[in-house]
Amino acid sequence: MFFPLMAAGSVGELPPGLLTLGQLLASLLVIYIASKIGGELALRLKQPSVLGELVAGLGVGVSGLHLIDPTQPVLLLLAQVGVTLLLFEIGLESDLRSLLKLGPQALAVAVVGMFLPFALGYAVMKFTGAPDLLAVFVGSTATATSIGISAKVLSDLGYLQRPEGQIILGAAVIDDILGVVVLSVVAGIAKGGSLEWGEVARIVLSSLGFLVGAIVMGNWFMPFFLKTVRWLRTRGDLLTASLVFAFSLAWIAEQVGSAAIIGAFAAGLVLADTDKRQDLEHQLRPVTDFFLPVFFIMVGAGVNLALLKNQEALFLALALSATAVLGKLVCGWAAFGIPADKWIIGAGMVPRGEVGLVFASVGLATGVLSGVNHTAVVLMVISTTFLGPLLLSLMLRRKPTKPPLKEEATAEMY
Amino acid sequence: MFFPLMAAGSVGELPPGLLTLGQLLASLLVIYIASKIGGELALRLKQPSVLGELVAGLGVGVSGLHLIDPTQPVLLLLAQVGVTLLLFEIGLESDLRSLLKLGPQALAVAVVGMFLPFALGYAVMKFTGAPDLLAVFVGSTATATSIGISAKVLSDLGYLQRPEGQIILGAAVIDDILGVVVLSVVAGIAKGGSLEWGEVARIVLSSLGFLVGAIVMGNWFMPFFLKTVRWLRTRGDLLTASLVFAFSLAWIAEQVGSAAIIGAFAAGLVLADTDKRQDLEHQLRPVTDFFLPVFFIMVGAGVNLALLKNQEALFLALALSATAVLGKLVCGWAAFGIPADKWIIGAGMVPRGEVGLVFASVGLATGVLSGVNHTAVVLMVISTTFLGPLLLSLMLRRKPTKPPLKEEATAEMY
Numbered sequence: 165m166f167f168p169l170m171a172a173g174s175v176g177e178l179p180p181g182l183l184t185l186g187q188l189l190a191s192l193l194v195i196y197i198a199s200k201i202g203g204e205l206a207l208r209l210k211q212p213s214v215l216g217e218l219v220a221g222l223g224v225g226v227s228g229l230h231l232i233d234p235t236q237p238v239l240l241l242l243a244q245v246g247v248t249l250l251l252f253e254i255g256l257e258s259d260l261r262s263l264l265k266l267g268p269q270a271l272a273v274a275v276v277g278m279f280l281p282f283a284l285g286y287a288v289m290k291f292t293g294a295p296d297l298l299a300v301f302v303g304s305t306a307t308a309t310s311i312g313i314s315a316k317v318l319s320d321l322g323y324l325q326r327p328e329g330q331i332i333l334g335a336a337v338i339d340d341i342l343g344v345v346v347l348s349v350v351a352g353i354a355k356g357g358s359l360e361w362g363e364v365a366r367i368v369l370s371s372l373g374f375l376v377g378a379i380v381m382g383n384w385f386m387p388f389f390l391k392t393v394r395w396l397r398t399r400g401d402l403l404t405a406s407l408v409f410a411f412s413l414a415w416i417a418e419q420v421g422s423a424a425i426i427g428a429f430a431a432g433l434v435l436a437d438t439d440k441r442q443d444l445e446h447q448l449r450p451v452t453d454f455f456l457p458v459f460f461i462m463v464g465a466g467v468n469l470a471l472l473k474n475q476e477a478l479f480l481a482l483a484l485s486a487t488a489v490l491g492k493l494v495c496g497w498a499a500f501g502i503p504a505d506k507w508i509i510g511a512g513m514v515p516r517g518e519v520g521l522v523f524a525s526v527g528l529a530t531g532v533l534s535g536v537n538h539t540a541v542v543l544m545v546i547s548t549t550f551l552g553p554l555l556l557s558l559m560l561r562r563k564p565t566k567p568p569l570k571e572e573a574t575a576e577m578y
Numbered sequence: 579m580f581f582p583l584m585a586a587g588s589v590g591e592l593p594p595g596l597l598t599l600g601q602l603l604a605s606l607l608v609i610y611i612a613s614k615i616g617g618e619l620a621l622r623l624k625q626p627s628v629l630g631e632l633v634a635g636l637g638v639g640v641s642g643l644h645l646i647d648p649t650q651p652v653l654l655l656l657a658q659v660g661v662t663l664l665l666f667e668i669g670l671e672s673d674l675r676s677l678l679k680l681g682p683q684a685l686a687v688a689v690v691g692m693f694l695p696f697a698l699g700y701a702v703m704k705f706t707g708a709p710d711l712l713a714v715f716v717g718s719t720a721t722a723t724s725i726g727i728s729a730k731v732l733s734d735l736g737y738l739q740r741p742e743g744q745i746i747l748g749a750a751v752i753d754d755i756l757g758v759v760v761l762s763v764v765a766g767i768a769k770g771g772s773l774e775w776g777e778v779a780r781i782v783l784s785s786l787g788f789l790v791g792a793i794v795m796g797n798w799f800m801p802f803f804l805k806t807v808r809w810l811r812t813r814g815d816l817l818t819a820s821l822v823f824a825f826s827l828a829w830i831a832e833q834v835g836s837a838a839i840i841g842a843f844a845a846g847l848v849l850a851d852t853d854k855r856q857d858l859e860h861q862l863r864p865v866t867d868f869f870l871p872v873f874f875i876m877v878g879a880g881v882n883l884a885l886l887k888n889q890e891a892l893f894l895a896l897a898l899s900a901t902a903v904l905g906k907l908v909c910g911w912a913a914f915g916i917p918a919d920k921w922i923i924g925a926g927m928v929p930r931g932e933v934g935l936v937f938a939s940v941g942l943a944t945g946v947l948s949g950v951n952h953t954a955v956v957l958m959v960i961s962t963t964f965l966g967p968l969l970l971s972l973m974l975r976r977k978p979t980k981p982p983l984k985e986e987a988t989a990e991m992y
Contacts, residue, residue: 179595182651185658185838189829196822203812213812237596238652244599398617398627400867407868408610415603424599447864453814454821454865 181237191239192458194231198224199457210557212515214310214460215549218542221464234466243462244424246455247522251425252410253452255432256445260379269499270334276498277335277513278342281306281491288483292476297353301523301532304350305541306488308343308519309336310549318512323560327504332512343519345371347423350523354530374422375430378413382434390438402440403447409435425522463521463542466528471539480540485547489514492548493555508559515552520545595651605653606872608645612638613871624971626929628724628874629963632956635878648880657876658838660869661936665839666824667866669846670859674793683913684748690912691749691927692756695720695905702897706890711767715937715946718764719955720902722757722933723750724963732926737974741918746926757933759785761837764937768944788836789844792827796848804852816854817861823849839936877935877956880942885953894954899961903928906962907969922973929966934959 178184183191202220203213224231232239282303289299323329349368393405410431417427435444471477496510524541527533533541592598597605612634620630638645646653696717703713737743763782807819824845831841849858885891910924938955941947947955 178651179593181593182595183655185655185662186829186832188655188659189662189825189832189838193822193825193829196818196825200810200812200818200822204810207811237592238655241597241599241602241652245602248599248603396614396618397621398614400864403864403867404610404614404871408607408614411603411607411610415600415607418600418603424603450814450817450861450864451868453817454868457818 183236183238188238191232191236194224195239195457195461198232199461210553212549212553215546217457217460218464218546218549221461222467222469223464224461225465225467227467227469232461232465234462239458239462242455243459246452246457246459248410248414248424248428249448249452250456250459252428252432253445253448255429255434256436256441256448258433258436260433260437269502270331271338272498272500273331273335273495273509273513274338274342277309277492277495278307278339278346280495281488284487284491285484288480288487292480297532298537301350301354301527302484302537302541304346305520305523305527306484306491306516306544307339307346308516308523309339309492309513310515310519323508327502328508328512331499331502331504331509335509335513339513345375345426347425347519347523347526351423351526351530354526354532370420371422371426374417374420375426378417378427378430379434382409382413382430383437386434386438390440393440400447402443403451406431406435406440406444406448459521463525466525467539467542468535469539471536472543474536477536477540480537481543481547484540484544485551488516488544488548489551489555492552505559508556511552511555511559513552514548514555516545516548597650597652602652605646605650608638609653609871609875612646613875624967626963626967629960631871631874632878632960632963635875636881636883637878638875639879639881641881641883646875646879648876653872653876656869657873660866660871660873662824662828662838662842663862663866664870664873666842666846667859667862669843669848670850670855670862672847672850674847674851683916684745685752686912686914687745687749687909687923687927688752688756691723691906691909692721692753692760694909695902698901698905699898702894702901706894711946712951715764715768715941716898716951716955718760719934719937719941720898720905720930720958721753721760722930722937723753723906723927724929724933737922737926741916742922742926745913745916745918745923749923749927753927759789759840761839761933761937761940765837765940765944768940768946784834785836785840788831788834789840792831792841792844793848796823796827796844797851800848800852804854807854816857817865820845820849820854820858820862873935877939880939881953881956882949883953885950886957888950891950891954894951895957895961898954898958899965902930902958902962903965903969906966919973922970925966925969925973927966928962928969930959930962 198220199217202216202218202223204216206213206216206219209216221232222228225234285303285306286299289302294302318329318332345368349371389405389409393402396402396405410428413427413431414424415427417430418424435441472481492513493507493510495513496506496508499506499509521542524533524538524545527541528535528538613631616630616632616634616637617627618630620627620633623630635646636642639648699717699720700713703716708716732743732746759782763785803819803823807816810816810819824842827841827845828838829841831844832838849855886895906927907921907924909927910920910922913920913923935956938947938952938959941955942949942952
């Protein structure tokens with residue numbers, strides 16, 4: 165059978181889980197329309213657009229109109245491609261060297277900002293009598309700050325060039341690197357089904373080893389790559405070559421037991437260091453824009469609000485949200501030795517995003533998170549994404565600031 | 579189940595036909611690498627890159643390394659998305675008004691250039707004792723000139739601005755419009771299983787009706803669309819809004835019994851008439867580049883050269899190729915009343931491309947084309963794609979010409 169559905173859908177039945185072209189187009193229409201309505205309304209309400217997309221996903225998913233099935237395998241596959249491309253793009257926007265230059269303050273904020281929310285989330289779960297594996301998983305979901313959301317909020321409020329803004333950005337980038345390592349640790353543990361510290365060490369080492377190895381090997385490979393791109397003359401030369409590079413590392417990462425997104429992120433970091441970075445970002449952006457809304461809408465669509473009738477889920481969501489905000493707020497004080505407003509730094513670290521949602525997805529897929537836990541964790545991510553910008557703008561209004569910079573096209577967040 | 583494969587592939591088995599993220603990435607890697615190697619080598623051999631991609635598809639498919647399964651449903655779906663995006667892009671590059679201005683010559687060349695190859699192909703098939711439906715189908719595959727290939731060849735040889743070049747381009751655009759109408763006629767007939775002329779008229783009318791209606795309604799809708807795009811402030815504003823427009827028309831086209839690609843093409847024609855055209859082409863290009871190689875490689879991968887051992891297939895491929903070239907060569911003489919080289923116009927119309935391959939795919943899917951017929955038809959498309967540029971450059975070398983223009987990035991073909 166070749167293109168069964170170009171012949172007007174009459175040829176045979178598709179196996180379960182597959183989509184016809186018409187069904188795929190209809191799903192994408194729902195996803196794009198919902199994500200734009202949600203994103204634009206969120207921006208108008210001075211909120212990050214990703215927040216609106218998640219809420220829109222709620223509206224078209226199992227808690228709303230039931231237009232999108234959050235378990236549809238083809239859409240899940242496209243969502244995964246979207247996240248892979250997003251991490252490639254985030255790598256591309258990161259700069260390892262300026263990151264290192266930003267100094268120990270950003271590192272301290274990042275490390276404290278990962279440890280505290282983890283410990284608090286772990287404590288909350290142990291308090292409810294959860295097993296170690298579940299407590300570790302939930303704690304992990306609270307660790308990673310959303311670099312996209314933080315950067316967007318700082319840029320919107322004209323705070324990107326201040327010391328506080330610089331530290332937040334640096335710490336968020338480190339967070340992002342550590343976050344994907346934690347993700348593969350936790351995914352590996354979930355796969356094993358139990359928490360063994362030797363196994364944790366092995367995964368940390370193999371994830372870090374892969375990341376370092378990929379960056380070193382990648383940099384070594386770059387002259388050959390750039391020479392190849394210069395030699396190419398067909399359409400899509402740079403984009404296709406870069407996708408081959410990113411998908412290769414993503415594929416290898418998965419083969420060695422790490423996660424595809426770590427490979428894509430490493431590929432982005434390596435390519436960020438070349439003169440092709442801007443061209444590539446420009447070309448990659450529309451492709452990410454094609455796939456990524458599928459991810460956010462599917463995440464929102466999978467949240468079952470009916471579970472909040474469950475007292476346990478409601479309590480858990482509130483407790484996790486409180487500790488998630490508290491843990492990041494306090495971490496600002498780790499920025500030692502500089503005259504910066506520590507609370508502002510902390511507030512800038514509050515919004516969680518993509519990585520936390522990926523954690524939640526992995527947790528649900530592996531069965532570590534129950535529906536109740538998954539819903540509570542996703543609501544925690546949503547509430548921090550709400551509260552972060554809110555806290556930050558409240559704090560900044562206490563101080564005299566320059567008028568907000570005009571929003572740049574490149575500062576649009578996810 | 580959510581993101582089963584981010585958790586290192588351990589969670590449950592996928593239903594048949596579905597792919598894990600790792601499997602999809604591996605397939606895309608094979609597709610991208612093969613299409614780049616094929617495309618670049620073809621360019622170096624002064625051939626259109628699409629030719630090299632088809633041959634590369636042969637190399638990785640059932641006639642070669644067996645790295646790509648041409649029946650894999652998810653890859654077929656992505657290939658269909660690629661063709662839908664391609665037709666959207668072709669619509670966007672077409673200009674209805676300048677097309678009308680180009681006058682009766684282009685129309686005459688297009689109509690004769692569709693009728694002659696159709697009649698010759700039909701005759702060849704009837705000569706072999708084929709039933710009407712099969713003969714109509716094979717004849718149809720020979721009708722549509724590849725606008726991408728023609729434009730690329732003319733630009734490469736510095737002939738784009740001459741009267742011959744203008745007529746070829748205009749006729750190829752008309753060909754493209756008529757070709758998609760013929761496609762939906764033929765697909766509809768194949769669906770019905772028999773050839774009824776009343777049904778043909780109904781499909782022609784509903785396809786043309788949809789096309790005209792979509793363009794008229796689309797133009798009426800455009801001010802609202804453009805106002806919406808200006809209002810949007812999130813990332814991917816223009817691209818996502820345009821995809822919603824294109825996918826809506828594609829979906830409607832499929833619902834009314836036409837083909838999704840006709841809807842996408844109509845959406846492109848409507849958007850071509852706005853000031854957003856260039857921006858959109860720029861943003862759409864990387865997305866098409868992501869999906870389209872899947873189509874070309876899958877088409878090549880599905881060709882079973884072992885069938886050529888079959889005397890019937892070999893004879894058919896040769897006969898169809900000869901009539902396909904002859905039919906288009908002669909049609910140049912329909913360009914009445916202007917001092918142009920008629921043979922050059924004819925040679926410029928020879929290369930077939932995307933639409934012919936889509937025909938072949940539909941024919942195989944609906945069971946109208948046997949494996950032997952499908953292979954012969956695809957080889958006909960491949961051979962015209964070879965012979966067209968070859969004939970054209972031979973003829974142009976007989977005349978004094980300006981030195982070839984430097985190849986423009988925008989003239990890259992598919």
